[in-house]
Amino acid sequence: MRKVAPSSGLRRAEALAGYMLSLPAFILMWAMLLGPAVSVVLLSLTDWNFGEASLRWAGLENYVELWSDRVFWISLKNTIIYVGISVPATVILGLLAALLIESVAHGKAFYRAAFFVPVASTLLAMALVWEFMFHPTVGFINQLSAFIGLPTADWLQNPGTALFALIAIGVWQNLGLAMILFMAGLTAIPKDLYEALSMDGADGAWERFRRVTWPMLGPSLVFVVAITAIRSFQVFETVAVLTEGGPSKSTEVLLYTMVQQGFTFLRSSYGAAITVIFLIFTLGVTLLQTIALERRTHYG
Amino acid sequence: MPGVTLRNIAKQFGTTPVLRGVSLTVEEGEFLAILGPSGCGKSTLLRIIAGLETADGGEVFIGDRQVDHLPAKARDLAMVFQSYALYPYMTVAENIALPLQMRRLSSLQRLPFIGALLPGTRSLRQQVARDVNAVATPLGLEGLLGRKPAQLSGGQRQRVALARAMVRHPAAFLMDEPLSNLDARLRADARAEIISLTRRLGVTTLYVTHDQSEAMAMADRVAVMEGGILLQLAPPQALYDDPQNLAVARFVGSPPINIWPVEVTDRGDMTCCGHRLPFRARSSQGSAQLGLRAENLDIHRDGIPAQIVRLERLGMETLVHCHINGLAGTTILRLAPGAAEQFSGFESIRLLPKKAILFDLQGNRLPIIESARIDA
Numbered sequence: 001m002r003k004v005a006p007s008s009g010l011r012r013a014e015a016l017a018g019y020m021l022s023l024p025a026f027i028l029m030w031a032m033l034l035g036p037a038v039s040v041v042l043l044s045l046t047d048w049n050f051g052e053a054s055l056r057w058a059g060l061e062n063y064v065e066l067w068s069d070r071v072f073w074i075s076l077k078n079t080i081i082y083v084g085i086s087v088p089a090t091v092i093l094g095l096l097a098a099l100l101i102e103s104v105a106h107g108k109a110f111y112r113a114a115f116f117v118p119v120a121s122t123l124l125a126m127a128l129v130w131e132f133m134f135h136p137t138v139g140f141i142n143q144l145s146a147f148i149g150l151p152t153a154d155w156l157q158n159p160g161t162a163l164f165a166l167i168a169i170g171v172w173q174n175l176g177l178a179m180i181l182f183m184a185g186l187t188a189i190p191k192d193l194y195e196a197l198s199m200d201g202a203d204g205a206w207e208r209f210r211r212v213t214w215p216m217l218g219p220s221l222v223f224v225v226a227i228t229a230i231r232s233f234q235v236f237e238t239v240a241v242l243t244e245g246g247p248s249k250s251t252e253v254l255l256y257t258m259v260q261q262g263f264t265f266l267r268s269s270y271g272a273a274i275t276v277i278f279l280i281f282t283l284g285v286t287l288l289q290t291i292a293l294e295r296r297t298h299y300g
Numbered sequence: 301m302p303g304v305t306l307r308n309i310a311k312q313f314g315t316t317p318v319l320r321g322v323s324l325t326v327e328e329g330e331f332l333a334i335l336g337p338s339g340c341g342k343s344t345l346l347r348i349i350a351g352l353e354t355a356d357g358g359e360v361f362i363g364d365r366q367v368d369h370l371p372a373k374a375r376d377l378a379m380v381f382q383s384y385a386l387y388p389y390m391t392v393a394e395n396i397a398l399p400l401q402m403r404r405l406s407s408l409q410r411l412p413f414i415g416a417l418l419p420g421t422r423s424l425r426q427q428v429a430r431d432v433n434a435v436a437t438p439l440g441l442e443g444l445l446g447r448k449p450a451q452l453s454g455g456q457r458q459r460v461a462l463a464r465a466m467v468r469h470p471a472a473f474l475m476d477e478p479l480s481n482l483d484a485r486l487r488a489d490a491r492a493e494i495i496s497l498t499r500r501l502g503v504t505t506l507y508v509t510h511d512q513s514e515a516m517a518m519a520d521r522v523a524v525m526e527g528g529i530l531l532q533l534a535p536p537q538a539l540y541d542d543p544q545n546l547a548v549a550r551f552v553g554s555p556p557i558n559i560w561p562v563e564v565t566d567r568g569d570m571t572c573c574g575h576r577l578p579f580r581a582r583s584s585q586g587s588a589q590l591g592l593r594a595e596n597l598d599i600h601r602d603g604i605p606a607q608i609v610r611l612e613r614l615g616m617e618t619l620v621h622c623h624i625n626g627l628a629g630t631t632i633l634r635l636a637p638g639a640a641e642q643f644s645g646f647e648s649i650r651l652l653p654k655k656a657i658l659f660d661l662q663g664n665r666l667p668i669i670e671s672a673r674i675d676a
Binding site: 193197215218 | 373377402
């Protein structure tokens with residue numbers, strides 16, 4: 001058979017059909033994802049406050065102000081501390097929980113559900129419980145501390161401990177998610193790898209973990225780190241309900257600052273600038289995740 | 301190279317017995333295939349020898365050493381898995397080196413970074429690298445040592461699995477259907493490769509397979525298993541010519557053996573569908589089963605009337621599928637292509653067995669006497 005070159009008219013019709021077919025996805029993508037992000041960026045470059053009738057192009061004014069805003073820097077620092085502690089804690093504890101639950105003979109489903117309850121429940125409601133737990137006198141944590149002879153504190157009202165109390169709540173909430181993802185990763189590890197390992201001369205728990213479990217969990221690990229990092233960057237409810245950024249700005253975090261500026265003080269464009277900073281961090285995490293996953297091509 | 305001896309191995313999963321007292325001996329340097337349908341317990345048996353599974357009863361010896369109480373790593377065996385079980389995150393060289401590292405380096409020396417600082421680690425690692433090369437080169441893996449398993453073809457992965465098993469010169473090889481993930485062409489190559497490797501190394505090999513042609517082609521002796529029982533252990537030809545059991549006769553050989561229901565009179569005369577057969581049973585009478593290989597049937601005017609239903613032309617031979625009135629299924633007759641030329645299908649012929657094996661209704665072998673041939 002001889003190949004016939006398509007006429008230019010046909011080719012144009014085909015191209016048109018292609019564009020038409022991708023149009024719905026294109027529209028949705030812009031309306032749902034890219035549009036709002038671009039609007040936020042544009043808004044952050046104006047001086048618009050909520051309710052005002054007019055706006056002015058302000059260039060980088062908002063960002064210049066952010067640069068010299070003491071509260072913003074505190075907020076950024078607190079957020080980074082929050083993420084920097086809660087991510088490794090969640091990942092390590094989540095992995096331990098997954099390994100422990102995988103190793104029990106009975107009641108796997110129960111433990112899995114128990115650890116997952118905080119993920120599924122409303123953090124706003126759970127914050128109430130935590131407020132009680134952290135209560136300086138009747139709270140369970142101080143009671144326990146006192147009982148085993150550890151120092152007690154007014155955890156949520158002390159500038160030195162408030163952020164760490166919130167981190168503990170965050171870890172508690174995200175732990176179940178990390179655990180579920182790790183468990184999925186663990187069940188996907190072929191059993192014969194462990195058997196090959198014991199034939200090859202390694203059958204201790206540590207060797208099994210180091211030679212098979214840990215490397216095979218690589219993709220799960222990347223995903224868990226990314227998702228807990230993004231969720232940690234989004235810390236807001238506990239701050240809003242339990243500490244309101246205090247005491248003395250010790251729990252001021254990015255989203256809380258943003259909400260204050262944008263919704264309480266109605267400085268919409270300034271809030272938008274903080275949101276852009278927030279988006280940059282989230283994007284950074286996602287980018288790192290993609291790079292990390294693409295470097296591990298051997299899991300084909 | 302020590303042999304492997306099993307005494308009365310039994311195993312249950314829950315209430316289901318998987319092995320019901322299996323005893324066998326693999327001679328030093330022997331290549332023994334364990335053949336059976338899936339679920340016959342052959343893989344479980346191999347895993348019990350390997351130490352990956354504990355038997356409920358019985359004893360395993362490697363040489364004179366009883367190993368039941370030993371963990372897998374202390375039994376000095378190497379296993380090739382059906383899935384190859386290569387570590388996907390390690391290179392080919394690292395995969396092959398791991399068994400050596402686990403045995404030659406102390407646990408401190410194996411630690412990343414710290415191990416490299418300890419005295420002796422370097423020269424040990426160099427020795428390991430030399431041994432890896434020595435194994436990889438004859439298998440044609442020397443150019444692939446830096447690759448990850450995902451970057452290899454099925455045949456290459458299979459050779460890496462072999463290299464990993466060979467590298468530390470184990471007392472015996474255990475192979476669990478190592479060729480079943482390869483396509484037919486590669487499988488023939490890999491068969492030859494495994495045979496020449498194990499012959500050259502002279503190492504005792506236990507090879508589990510469900511493929512009778514693989515077992516027959518590769519093994520010195522074949523152990524046929526069914527339902528957790530060892531039915532027969534014999535060299536391939538003996539298994540084919542002299543099966544002790546109907547299940548063995550059915551399992552071995554392609555095309556499968558023909559089974560005719562026969563009646564034996566009190567004088568020992570044998571009939572099938574009312575036709576006299578040229579055999580006599582020595583003792584029993586009543587109903588029995590006659591096993592006839594496709595090449596042991598002749599077209600003969602004194603034979604049983606049959607009708608050709610299909611011709612299967614395989615090139616070097618033609619299989620003639622026949623229907624015999626009163627018999628379920630088809631009877632297959634093997635002819636040279638020239639002899640089969642006269643048929644195109646649906647002709648009536650007469651079949652006369654020239655050699656047969658007799659079984660009772662339970663499938664046990666019965667003695668048979670060939671009576672005077674009915675001459676043409």
